[in-house]
Amino acid sequence: MLAILIEVFTALLTLAGLAYLLLALWGARDFNHYWRRRGLAAGCAPDVSILKPVKGVDPQMYAGLVSHCQQQYAGRFEILFGVSSLDDPAVAEIKRLQAEFPECAIRLIECSERLGTSGKVSNLIQMLRVASYEHVLINDSDIRVSPNYLTRVMGSFADSSVGMVTAPYIGRTAQSRPSLTLWSRLEALGISTDFMPGVLTARKLEGGIHFGLGSTLATSKAALAKAGGLESLVECLADDYEMGARIAAAGYRIELSAEVVETSVPAYTFRGFRDHQLRWARTVRDSRKLGYLGLAITYALPWAVMTCIASGFDLWSFTLLSVVLLARVSVALAVGVGVLRDGQVLRDLWLLPLRDFFGLVFWLWSFAGDTIVWRGERFHLRGGRLHRA
Incomplete structure (x- = not known):
């Protein structure tokens, strides 16, 4: 029996x-059908401040930073990098970027205050205070984007009901050993064939996206304020998810862009793979x-x-x-x-x-x-x- x-x-x-x-x-x-029907709203290119909190130097980080400087965008944009200390190794990479792209508005912000458990959100709060534009876009330090990234993401704000735009992503591994490990391959495969199918299923069943993905969080200062501000997220691990959930609860619509970005997958050992998977699992839990x-x-x-x-x-x-x-x-x-x-x-x-x-x-x-x-x-x-x- x-x-x-x-x-x-x-x-x-x-x-x-x-x-x-x-x-x-x-x-x-x-x-796919939604984006074929909808297309991109022509002429909508609001000025935007890109906020990137950084800590240390991640694999392929500099290539990702360069991709943000090569945007073919009709509006104005600036890139703000927030570090907790000017002794951070990432500072040298940012100064290198400023020297390589003098035509880009790149600013380094020292975020000396620790406003809560999450150092990332603490830095974002301090960066937001000095951001020049009403619209802001937050993404991780290792995100790599296409030259049309800002055009495709920010174009969704032509619809006044949109309070946040987020984007799907893939995990990019190294191309050869020893950096191409079994565990890095499993990590990248899981993003594209497990996590993202779940996001698209939730979008269909729930009549839209009601959360954000850390690969891209484009919003406005007004929407953030109405949702309780970044200060309310300073103790949260899933700050990207919560930011989107609170903006949706404030009455705005969240758009999942058709623009796909890349995140760099480290050469994980089993231990690194296990720690990352458990962090993700317990965060979603x-x-x-x-x-x-x-x-x-x-x-x-x-x-x-x-x-x-x-x-x-x-x-x-x-x-x-x-x-x-x-x-x-x-x-x-x-x-x-x-x-x-x-x-x-x-x-x-x-x-x-x-x-x-x-x-x-x-x-x-x-x-x-x-x-x-x-x-x-x-x-x-x-x-x-x-x-x-």
Whole structure:
């Protein structure tokens, strides 16, 4: 009887996962059709301040900084870099950037105050005080963008109901060993074939995006003030998610841009991969509690394999596994290649089962504690807020 119950349980989870994969395909199709119909609003190019908090020098960071200086944008823009100390190694890179692009308005801001647990948000508050323009765009230090990034992102503000624009992203790995590790490949594959399909599914089911992604947070000072300001986020780990959620709650619409940006994936060891995955998992767990519980069904492939084992490898279970595998690969290609244009997905498609098994393991592991490691510091996460360990 116990064996039958386990078989039924895993089969039901597999079917639920298959339904999710079909929804993810629907979400990807809807996103592509939306941007084909809508297009880019011509003539909308508001002046914008780009706020980039930096700490240390990340892999490929300088190439990402250069890409922001090469924007083909009709409006005016400035780039503000915030550091907690002028002794930070990133300062030399910023000065190098100023020398290489003297025509760009680049400012280095020393953010000497520590206004809360999150050093990143603390720096952003101090940078916002001196930003020249009403519109601001926040993204991470290692983000790399196309020359049309500002044009495509800021063009969405032609619609007065839009209070924030966020953007999908891919993880860019090194091209060869030793920096191209198995764990960095699994990280990048997860972004394009697991995380972003979830975002597109949420967009379809919830009638739009109601949160932000740290790859791009474009908004206005007025929308931020109405949402409670950056000060209200200074104890939050998921500041990008919360910023978007609060702007949406303030009555604004959030737009998910068709512009895809890149983030650099380090040459992870297993430990680094584990720490990052647990930080992400526990962040989502505290930000979207009900949604995170439902995340278990998205791992259809592991559940299908377990169903095969539980059924004693009956023929019907192999049929179900085959259908699930086809759907999972279809989602990976539709989102990873069709929406995100991430060629790495084709390179690492064979790793998809391993990535999904790790995803399920980390989902379970995330409930075993509340400790996270963030830029070398350990914190306890309680109710979405950071506490020093």
